[in-house]
Amino acid sequence: MILLKNARLFDGVQLHGGATDLLVEGKTVTRIASGLSGSEGARVMDLAGRVVAPGFVDLHGHFRDPGQTWREDLTSGARAAAAGGFAVAVAMPNTEPPLDSEALVRDVRERGRHTGGALILPAGCVSRGRSGEEMAELASMVEAGAVLFTDDGAPVLRSSLLRHALLYASDLGVRIMEHPEDPDLSKGAQVHEGRCSALSGMRGMPAAGEVIGVGRAVALARETSCAVHLTHVSTAQALEEIRRAKGEGLPVTCDVTPHHLIFSEENVLTSHLSAIFKVNPPLRSLGDVEALWEGVADGTVDALGTDHAPWHEDEKDLPFVEASFGIASYECAVAAVLDEGRRRKVPLEALLRLWTSGPAALLPPWAGVPGRIEEGGGAFLTVLDLDLPLEVNPDQWRSKVRLTPYRGKRFIGAPVATMVAGALVFDALSEPPHE
Amino acid sequence: MAWSHRNLLDVDVLTREDLETLLDQAMHMEDLMDRPVKKVPALRGKLVVNIFFEASTRTRVSFELAEKFLGADVVNWASSGSSVSKGETLRDTVWTLEAMGADAVVVRHSMPGVPWYLRDKLRRASVFNAGDGAHAHPTQALLDVYTAWRHLGSLEGKRIAIVGDILHSRVTRSDIIAFRTMGASLVCSGPRSLMPKDMGALGVEYEPDARRAVVGADAIYLLRIQMERQMAGLFPSEDEYHRLWGANEELVRRARPGALVMHPGPINRGVEIESRVADGPQSVILPQVKSGVATRMALLYLCMGGGEA
Numbered sequence: 001m002i003l004l005k006n007a008r009l010f011d012g013v014q015l016h017g018g019a020t021d022l023l024v025e026g027k028t029v030t031r032i033a034s035g036l037s038g039s040e041g042a043r044v045m046d047l048a049g050r051v052v053a054p055g056f057v058d059l060h061g062h063f064r065d066p067g068q069t070w071r072e073d074l075t076s077g078a079r080a081a082a083a084g085g086f087a088v089a090v091a092m093p094n095t096e097p098p099l100d101s102e103a104l105v106r107d108v109r110e111r112g113r114h115t116g117g118a119l120i121l122p123a124g125c126v127s128r129g130r131s132g133e134e135m136a137e138l139a140s141m142v143e144a145g146a147v148l149f150t151d152d153g154a155p156v157l158r159s160s161l162l163r164h165a166l167l168y169a170s171d172l173g174v175r176i177m178e179h180p181e182d183p184d185l186s187k188g189a190q191v192h193e194g195r196c197s198a199l200s201g202m203r204g205m206p207a208a209g210e211v212i213g214v215g216r217a218v219a220l221a222r223e224t225s226c227a228v229h230l231t232h233v234s235t236a237q238a239l240e241e242i243r244r245a246k247g248e249g250l251p252v253t254c255d256v257t258p259h260h261l262i263f264s265e266e267n268v269l270t271s272h273l274s275a276i277f278k279v280n281p282p283l284r285s286l287g288d289v290e291a292l293w294e295g296v297a298d299g300t301v302d303a304l305g306t307d308h309a310p311w312h313e314d315e316k317d318l319p320f321v322e323a324s325f326g327i328a329s330y331e332c333a334v335a336a337v338l339d340e341g342r343r344r345k346v347p348l349e350a351l352l353r354l355w356t357s358g359p360a361a362l363l364p365p366w367a368g369v370p371g372r373i374e375e376g377g378g379a380f381l382t383v384l385d386l387d388l389p390l391e392v393n394p395d396q397w398r399s400k401v402r403l404t405p406y407r408g409k410r411f412i413g414a415p416v417a418t419m420v421a422g423a424l425v426f427d428a429l430s431e432p433p434h435e
Numbered sequence: 436m437a438w439s440h441r442n443l444l445d446v447d448v449l450t451r452e453d454l455e456t457l458l459d460q461a462m463h464m465e466d467l468m469d470r471p472v473k474k475v476p477a478l479r480g481k482l483v484v485n486i487f488f489e490a491s492t493r494t495r496v497s498f499e500l501a502e503k504f505l506g507a508d509v510v511n512w513a514s515s516g517s518s519v520s521k522g523e524t525l526r527d528t529v530w531t532l533e534a535m536g537a538d539a540v541v542v543r544h545s546m547p548g549v550p551w552y553l554r555d556k557l558r559r560a561s562v563f564n565a566g567d568g569a570h571a572h573p574t575q576a577l578l579d580v581y582t583a584w585r586h587l588g589s590l591e592g593k594r595i596a597i598v599g600d601i602l603h604s605r606v607t608r609s610d611i612i613a614f615r616t617m618g619a620s621l622v623c624s625g626p627r628s629l630m631p632k633d634m635g636a637l638g639v640e641y642e643p644d645a646r647r648a649v650v651g652a653d654a655i656y657l658l659r660i661q662m663e664r665q666m667a668g669l670f671p672s673e674d675e676y677h678r679l680w681g682a683n684e685e686l687v688r689r690a691r692p693g694a695l696v697m698h699p700g701p702i703n704r705g706v707e708i709e710s711r712v713a714d715g716p717q718s719v720i721l722p723q724v725k726s727g728v729a730t731r732m733a734l735l736y737l738c739m740g741g742g743e744a
Contacts, residue, residue, distance in 0.1 A: 198631035200547050201569025201605055206632070272444070273548030273570070319525060321546040321568070 001025050002424070003038035004045050007052040007383075012357040012372035015349050019049055024379040027422040032375055045417075045429060047383060053352050054373050055087025055380030055419060056334065057359040059148065059177070059255055060231055060305030062326070063089075063120065066107070067096025072310040072328075072400050074108065078117030080330040080399035081308070082426040085355075085415025087380040088369050089118045093125045094153040100125035102140040109145035117398075119380075119420050121367055123148040126165045126176060132157020135165055142172045147367045150177035152231060155213050157183075162216070166226035173364045175253075177229045180213025180238060181205075181281070190321055192282040196265035200273055202320070205282050207235040214238045218245040218252055227251035229362055232307050234260045234281040236291030243300045253362060255305035255354075256292050258333040262340055263405060264289050268320075275316055275323030276405045279309070296354065297346050303359035304351075306333045310401040317403060328401035332392045332411070338384070339411035348386075355382075383417035383429070390414040438737045442562045444550045445571040446613045454580065454616060460733035461581050461726070467504070468729060477740045478507035484532050486512040487543040487565065493700055493724065494565050494574070498541050501731035505740070510537075525549065526556045533560050539739055541565050561738055569603045575699055576609035577734060578727040580617055582719050583654055585726070586695055591618035596649045596690070597639075598680055599658025599707055600629040602669075606658065606699045611637055624648035625658075625680055628669045645680045646689055654695040657682050657707045673706050682708045687717060695719050 006019040009032070021036035022029055038044060063077040064070075072080075074091070081089045091108055093099030099108060105122045112120025124146035128134045130153070138149060149169055155178060156162040162178070169176055186205040191197055193204025214230055218241060221228045233239055233254045245252040259279060264286050268277045277283055295301040309326025316323050329336070334355070341351045360371020370378045390413075392406040418426040438456060440448065449457070467473060483502045487495050495511070502509045512532065529540060539561040542550055547570035554562045566572040584590055595614050601607050601623050611621055615638060622640040623630065624647075634641045642648035649655050660676060670676055687696060696708075696718040704710050713720060 194633045195636040198633040198636040199608070201571075201603070201608060202547050204632065272551035274551075314524075317526070319544070319546040319549045319552050321548075 001038055001042040002045065002422070003036060003042050004047055004052060006049055007047045008049055009373065010051055010053040010349070010352050010356070011374065012054045013353065015051070015352070022052060022373070024419070024422050027379055029373060029375060029377050029379045032373070050416065051384040051386060052373070053382045053384065054356040054360070054371050056085045056355040056382045056415070057363070057369055057371065058086045058089040058306050058308070059303055059359045059362065060152070061089040061091060061308045061330070062094070062310060063091045064310060065095060066104070070312050071315075074111050074120055075115045075117065076398060076400050077308070077310070077330070078112065078115035078120050080397060081118035082418045082420070083398050084330040084332065085334045085382045085384070085418055086118045086330065087382060087418050087420045089120055090148055091120050091122050092150065092152045093123050094130060098125050098130040099123070100128050100130060100136040102137060102144040105141045105146045106144035117425050118418070121145065121147045121363070123150050123152075123177065125149070126151045126156050127161060130154075132161060135161060135168065138165065138169050138174070139172055142174050146174060147363050148175055148177045148229070150179065150231070152177065152179045154183065155179050155181050159216060159220070163220050163224060166220055166224045166228060170224070170226040175227050175229050175362055177231050178213065178217045180210050180217060180230050180233065182209040182212040185209035185212070190278070190282070191268055192265040192284050194265060194285050196268050196282070199269055207237050207284070207288075210235050210238040210281060211241060214241045218242070218250060221245070221250050221252050225251070227253070230254040231305055232257050232260070232281055234284050234288060234292070236288050239291055239295045239300060243295070246300065253302040254300070255303040255359070256295065256301050257305060257307045258329055258337050259307075259327045259405070260284065261289065261292055261296070262336050267405065273320045275318055275320045276403055278320055278323050278325055279327045280325040293344055293346065297350060301354060303362065304337060304354045305359070306330060308333070310399060311403070312400075313403055328399055328404050329406060330399055331397050332390065332406045332409070335390045335411040335414040336406060336409070338386070338413035342413065379419055379422040381417070381419040382415055384413065385416045386413045388412070388414045388416065441738050442554055443573050443734060443738065444554060444562065444564045446573045446576045446609050446616070449613070449616065451616050454613065457577060457730065457733050457737060458581055458584055460737060461730045464732040464736070465725065465729040468725065473504050474506055475504065476506040477736050478502070478505040481507045481538040481739060482510065482536050483507045483539045483541065483735070484510045484512050484537045485541045486514055486528070486532070488514050489543050489545045489566070491543050491566070493727070494543065497724070497727040498565060498731055500728050501735055504728070505732055505735055507735070525552070529553050529557055533557055539563060539735070544568070563734070566605050569605050569608070571609045572605040573609050574727070574731055574734065575606050576613035577730040578723055579610050579656070579697060580613045581730045582697065582723045582726045583695060584617070585722070586719060587653055590614065593619040593653040594651055595619050595621045595654045595656055596624060596652035597621060597656045597658065598624045598645050598648065598682065600660055600664060601625055601658070602629045602631055603661070603664065604658050608637070610656065611639055622648050622652070626670045626676070629664065645686060649686055649690040652690040652694055654697055655682060655687065655690055656697045659699065659701065660703060660707045677706055681706060682712045684709070684711055684715070687712055687715070693717065697723060700724065
């Protein structure tokens with residue numbers, strides 16, 4: 001039994017004024033009221049006015065497990081996620097082998113419950129072997145616990161397969177998450193097509209490639225009336241397509257990453273082409289960054305997804321063209337976005353929804369991810385200290401990653417505790433940090 | 436004069452005063468090249484390693500001559516392909532060279548940014564960029580500015596027309612910076628499919644019609660057209676390219692009288708340039724080659740020779 005005293009409650013939708021107490025018994029939030037006292041033996045945590053939110057949900061994490069565990073594994077990644085304020089993380093299926101069968105999904109589902117960190121929920125591949133040709137056994141993977149389907153790392157290769165998978169999955173209640181990109185337009189490309197490609201001489205990924213990917217998904221959502229989720233949207237034009245589709249009433253949703261909100265192609269240039277800024281989709285123009293923040297503020301964006309993509313130093317400390325695409329950020333993504341959001345005067349509630357009720361609504365109800373705080377609901381909680389200064393030091397990360405563009409950055413506001421089904425998996429309030 | 440640089444990665448770090456210092460120094464070096472005994476002991480006892488990960492004859496030989504004329508010990512580290520395919524990482528290669536006592540590394544690589552990457556990895560040695568991908572080629576820019584300056588005098592207000600494949604040209608990216616620093620203005624011409632999307636980022640005008648682009652130009656700079664670009668579908672044929680953007684006598688007549696004809700070499704006769712133009716009275720293509728040795732000598736001397744002229 002844990003009693004959280006003097007919390008400022010964000011229930012998933014609204015931030016409430018004044019302080020309240022929450023009583024957690026077993027895996028459940030049993031009482032929300034002021035002046036609560038726990039029974040004998042209850043652990044009492046005085047939050048002194050810090051924000052309590054529904055446990056943050058990340059729809060897009062790469063755990064590299066099975067098969068690539070020198071980069072990350074379920075335990076290191078889940079503990080990193082928890083230390084970054086995430087109670088739940090969806091594991092992308094582009095592992096080795098890819099999660100394209102009932103057995104592999106079940107393995108990640110089972111191991112993902114017992115990491116001592118965030119609860120890991122597996123996503124399954126849309127196609128067998130993630131090759132984009134034949135449909136994987138989607139229904140069997142749902143039975144084993146898959147909460148999303150995606151060929152992430154790449155779009156679903158064939159449009160006909162995407163169409164069939166949308167239809168097939170719609171009756172399973174599990175969404176397809178599409179990585180919008182035209183692989184032909186981005187072949188061999190390294191950076192954003194624009195200032196960065198012009199000045200660096202590297203091949204650019206035009207915004208048009210993402211627009212084509214979004215346009216294909218939107219057209220198929222219209223055709224099939226099936227829901228589709230677009231992940232890591234990075235350009236103003238693609239976001240505008242999504243805004244229009246939503247205006248039309250189509251079941252289209254999207255997420256954006258913290259690094260596309262924080263960094264731009266200018267970082268690639270000013271770092272003299274440092275590979276720590278190499279990511280797909282590439283860091284875009286300053287105008288794109290502004291457009292993504294507008295999408296966050298006006299509700300076009302449904303969720304923030306980290307796209308935490310860990311690599312070993314030997315795969316990243318290389319010349320730009322040789323290095324792998326990806327940025328790892330679990331242990332600082334929330335702080336980075338809180339800090340930048342405050343600077344941009346984005347309402348806190350709007351941001352918090354994108355980590356809570358927003359993404360939770362995109363997962364099947366049986367996944368047990370509440371995205372809300374209510375009496376009788378599951379005790380998935382994230383505690384934020386909005387005034388806490390954080391200096392990003394990857395040498396102390398729980399993640400295996402040490403190379404990140406966030407190193408040394410200073411942010412104000414950070415998660416200080418994370419609870420998963422009643423268990424405190426991260427608690428910087430009681431323990432000194434970096435023990 | 437104060438010379439504060441010990442590396443040269445790109446020309447964007449050089450001020451106009453830096454460039455003028457270097458041009459003066461290069462003029463002395465060119466005089467030296469005309470003497471019967473060309474060697475001076477300015478870099479005696481210094482070890483310079485040329486690592487060329489990409490095929491290059493003229494730039495490598497030009498650097499090697501400059502190093503030898505200054506009395507340096509020179510090693511050419513043969514390497515090809517990516518560091519990964521060689522099985523040794525780039526940083527291990529340069530650390531190895533530094534451990535052998537290299538005072539300077541001259542590097543050519545197909546990947547943009549490699550010279551900066553090496554500069555950050557090396558503890559002591561100077562780094563000179565001999566061309567990285569389509570990104571930068573600072574010593575080509577120095578020799579081009581020097582050649583134009585020797586023939587035109589001050590470059591303030593002068594106009595340079597660059598014709599060709601701007602998209603894949605490291606020469607253009609560095610030349611634009613250096614010529615602008617010296618007060619010149621630039622216009623680029625060539626098929627739009629061989630231009631970066633954001634020409635504005637480069638700070639130059641774009642005129643698709645070569646015959647218009649060269650009007651008023653004090654120099655016409657032609658870039659080498661590579662067959663592989665045509666294979667990649669960026670333009671239809673060499674014949675059509677030659678007809679629309681190739682330099683013939685008529686195109687040269689449209690520029691200012693006596694305008695220079697420049698080319699980084701090696702030239703494709705009958706593609707981007709006709710023989711009559713390449714070998715004609717306005718061509719400074721061979722003086723560019725000599726300038727290359729002189730400017731590289733000046734650069735190495737200023738960066739490694741103790742600086743006091």
